[in-house]
Amino acid sequence: MIFDKLKDEVEKLLSRYPVKRSALLPLLYIAQREEGYVSEPAMKEIAMLLDLTPSQVYETVTFYSMYNLKPIGKYHIQVCRSLMCALVGSDNVVEWIHKKLEITPGQTSSDKNFTLSVVECLGSCGTGPMMQVNDDYYERLTEEKVGHILDELKQKGSSSMKSGPFMFPQLAK
Amino acid sequence: MAKYEKILFKNMEQPGYVGSLKEYEHLGGYQALRTVFAGMAPADIIETVKQSGLRGRGGAGFPTGVKWSFIPKDHPGPKYLCCNADESEPGTFKDRQLMERDPHQVLEGMAITCYTIGAETAYIYIRGEFWLGAQILERAIEDAKQAGYLGSDVLGSGKTINIYVHRGAGAYICGEETALLESLEGKRGKPRFKPPFPATHGLYQKPTVVNNVETLANIPHIMNRGAEWFAAIGEPPKGSGTRIFCLSGHVKRPGNYEVPMGVTFREMIYEVGGGMRSNTPLKAFIPGGASAPFLTPEHLDVKMDFESVAKAGSMLGSGGITVMEEGTNMVWAALRLMEFFYHESCGKCTPCREGSSWLVQTMQRIWRREGRTSDLDLLLDLCKSIEGRTVCAFGEAEVSPIVSTMRHWRSEYEELIREAEASRPNSKQEIPVLSQA
Ligand SMILES: Cc1cc2nc3c(=O)[nH]c(=O)nc-3n(C[C@H](O)[C@H](O)[C@H](O)COP(=O)(O)O)c2cc1C
Ligand code: SF4
Ligand code: FES
Numbered sequence: 142m143i144f145d146k147l148k149d150e151v152e153k154l155l156s157r158y159p160v161k162r163s164a165l166l167p168l169l170y171i172a173q174r175e176e177g178y179v180s181e182p183a184m185k186e187i188a189m190l191l192d193l194t195p196s197q198v199y200e201t202v203t204f205y206s207m208y209n210l211k212p213i214g215k216y217h218i219q220v221c222r223s224l225m226c227a228l229v230g231s232d233n234v235v236e237w238i239h240k241k242l243e244i245t246p247g248q249t250s251s252d253k254n255f256t257l258s259v260v261e262c263l264g265s266c267g268t269g270p271m272m273q274v275n276d277d278y279y280e281r282l283t284e285e286k287v288g289h290i291l292d293e294l295k296q297k298g299s300s301s302m303k304s305g306p307f308m309f310p311q312l313a314k
Numbered sequence: 315m316a317k318y319e320k321i322l323f324k325n326m327e328q329p330g331y332v333g334s335l336k337e338y339e340h341l342g343g344y345q346a347l348r349t350v351f352a353g354m355a356p357a358d359i360i361e362t363v364k365q366s367g368l369r370g371r372g373g374a375g376f377p378t379g380v381k382w383s384f385i386p387k388d389h390p391g392p393k394y395l396c397c398n399a400d401e402s403e404p405g406t407f408k409d410r411q412l413m414e415r416d417p418h419q420v421l422e423g424m425a426i427t428c429y430t431i432g433a434e435t436a437y438i439y440i441r442g443e444f445w446l447g448a449q450i451l452e453r454a455i456e457d458a459k460q461a462g463y464l465g466s467d468v469l470g471s472g473k474t475i476n477i478y479v480h481r482g483a484g485a486y487i488c489g490e491e492t493a494l495l496e497s498l499e500g501k502r503g504k505p506r507f508k509p510p511f512p513a514t515h516g517l518y519q520k521p522t523v524v525n526n527v528e529t530l531a532n533i534p535h536i537m538n539r540g541a542e543w544f545a546a547i548g549e550p551p552k553g554s555g556t557r558i559f560c561l562s563g564h565v566k567r568p569g570n571y572e573v574p575m576g577v578t579f580r581e582m583i584y585e586v587g588g589g590m591r592s593n594t595p596l597k598a599f600i601p602g603g604a605s606a607p608f609l610t611p612e613h614l615d616v617k618m619d620f621e622s623v624a625k626a627g628s629m630l631g632s633g634g635i636t637v638m639e640e641g642t643n644m645v646w647a648a649l650r651l652m653e654f655f656y657h658e659s660c661g662k663c664t665p666c667r668e669g670s671s672w673l674v675q676t677m678q679r680i681w682r683r684e685g686r687t688s689d690l691d692l693l694l695d696l697c698k699s700i701e702g703r704t705v706c707a708f709g710e711a712e713v714s715p716i717v718s719t720m721r722h723w724r725s726e727y728e729e730l731i732r733e734a735e736a737s738r739p740n741s742k743q744e745i746p747v748l749s750q751a
Contacts, residue, residue: 157478159392159435160518165500166483170442191500204502204660206484207442223404224604224650225562225636261486261654262404262604263443266634267560267568276445306414306450307407310569312327 143175143183144168144190151190161191165201169208178209206260214249214256216294219273223262226269234270235259237284241291254295268309277303315573315581318547321535321556322528323572326415333450335457338418344463346537350426351469359430363533365541367554372398372489372526373603373632374707375620384513385431385521393521395428395436396498397530400482400489402441403603404654405634408558408570409527413440413447416531417454423530425464425475426537431523434474439494442483451479486658490706491524493660504662505706528558528633549576553619553630561587563637564594573618580614583637594639598722602631604651605711607718608644628718644723645730648715649677655712666709669700673716685731694720 144151150171154164168190172183184198191198202208209217220234235246238257242250249256265271268280272287279290279302286302293300325331325341338344350359364379385393397420401409413420424436440448455477459465466474480498487493488503495517497503516522532555536544545554553575559582561568566588573586579601583589590596598608601618607628609616616626623630638647656674661667673696679685697713704710720727 157476157480160499162500163480163498166481166497169483170481201500201502204485205442205482208483222650223654224647225405225634227650228563228636228638228642228647260484261657262402264401264407264410264441266405266407266562266636267570268407269562273443278446304446306333306446307411308326308415308570309407309411310567312329 142186143172144186147171147175162193165191165193165198166205169198169202173208178212215254216274217256217258219258219260219263220246221261221263221265221269221271221273222259223266225262225266226271229269231270233284234272234282234287237287238291241288255291265307268304274300274303280304315577315585318556318574320572321547322412322416322419322531322558323570325419326411331415333414333416333418333454335418335454335461338416339461342538343418343534344422344461346534347422347425347429347463348469349537350429351471351473356430356432359426359537362541363536366536366544367541367550368529368532368536368544369553369620370526371528371532371557371633372491372524373403373605375630378525378529381513381525382427382431382523384511385523386514387432389521391520392435392518393431393433394517394523395424395431395433396491396494396517396522396524397424397436397438398489398491398494398524398526399438399440399444399447400486400494401444401527402486402489403605403632403634404651405560405562405600405603405636406632407560407562408633410444410447411570412527412531412558413444414450417451418458419531419534420451420527421454421458421464421477423533424477425458425468426533427523427525427530428475429468429473431521433523434476436475436477437480437498437517438477439480439482439488439498441488442481445481448479448481455479485660486654487660487706487708490708493706494524495522502660504660505708507705548574549617549619549622552576552617552621557618557630557633559618560632560634561637562634563599564591564596564639564642565589565637566591575619576617576622578615578617579609579635582618582635583614587637590637590639592639594641596637597640597642598638598644598647598719600628600634600636601626602629603634604654605629605707605714606631607714608647608722609718610722644719644726645677645681648719649674649681651715652677652712655708659708659712663703663705663709665700666704666712669696670712672696673700673712677716680727680730680734683730683734683737685727685734687731687735689731690720690724690727 188195188198246259271280290300368378369375488497492506493503512522656670659670
């Protein structure tokens, strides 16, 4: 059971809403954080916590694109393909990643480190082309930068090139 | 362009400013909240916001004070405020900066709004991908609570205001206000029929105000400096105040720029944005996010206020301006947006659900050089059958790229179809329209 050891976190979440069901999306995030994806047992457990039926949970989870219903690679690379990024070369990013990791959208690398997806606008259209890897944004990508980010992730588990609090254009130094 | 004072970006453009509570207070932050809590009558606050001419920055441009006045005053039981931080209209990336760089400005605006409409609980519905923004807001809420600006006894008044961050999970439609409410209730984010409106039947069927991040960030300034000051900025009465425009595409200096309403697109693109990225001239631009019809170089001198852009046949929408240079194929551009809308249709109503898939397939085959002459009429016919016949305004949005590119660049569609017809062996024979769609 995932949530047995997370009683405080669950309590705190439930206290934010007058109606339990509102905690559904946040609890699904916790399940995904703990297991890497949202498993069926996790959905059943959430249903119990919120007095819902498992199918109510399933119905909801399948509407949203950020929940993975199957295990994926350690790093989930999501490249924005919408118009504003496409105008400045987002299709190349997919190519660069393909060249480096030998995966196409929808695939996971053989070492289970990387899963590649193409997604729609991530709210970063002025700093495209861009991608999100797990929780972090990487913007104004070039082939060199993409290579560097993927190497760092693989070797160190994090990359120094991730975006901080957003400001663009940046202030002149 | 004449010199002007920035309102929303003023703090964050101070060197070294990181948006902490201390810095925000140091620059006059939470003064407006103090003034309000010193005993202003909610009706007076609503009147001030009405007089200021502030209109919503989320897309529809509805007058903010008027929206607040729809909340029933003597309603027993809870009322709610929801800050719309879903920011998923392609071309828009301003709310992200407001939240990540100066979170207290948004929180102060929310607290004043809660006081005004009598809400004790407010939610910030932030798109799931903005994980960093959610962390920054959570932290800022904690700090504001410690300082007595939020919590169960705001500024010693005995009044309660709690703000919670609620992350979405990757669905564009949850930016539509009633879909947002459904999603916040833990359901699929499908828009509700209106009326009833959220003002009377909102979150948990209780009176609710939904406002955009940028709208709310303006509130402390209006309370501090008065309605007249705000109303005089920009292009009154067509659009008061400043607005943050998000420049993207083939422009030299993309980014977020706060300017007074009513500057022209030419000033925005060529002065503020530094012009085109290379020497290739401008071919087209989208003036207000993916839902806004495309405009042409002829429209560069249109003023950026709600009414002038509407008169030019488009809309100011979310403030996202996307610039495209000569050489960009307009069928391709419309197709990319159509693919977005197809992906994001929530599926509640038939014209949008079925229509978006039909539109995207027709556009794809035209782009693959497999189109037919009859496809052009088919596209327009489909668009007509969607527009105005759907539960939410997504229907109008999804047809706008096709309708507007067809209006201004029909020859590019025809060219692709000519190529297709020429390569087809029995080119005289029309294929039945429905066979592939
Ligand atoms: C399809 C669709 C998507 C929308 N997305 C957003 C959004 O991401 N952010 C936003 O603030 N408003 C969005 N809106 C507008 C909201 O429905 C609502 O009008 C707005 O949040 C009201 O706030 P305002 O009065 O402060 O502008 C969207 C509307 C539609 C029809
Ligand atoms: S118009 Fe589209 S997005 Fe809006 S409710 Fe209907 S199906 Fe859903
Ligand atoms: S179009 Fe790529 S982030 Fe918006």
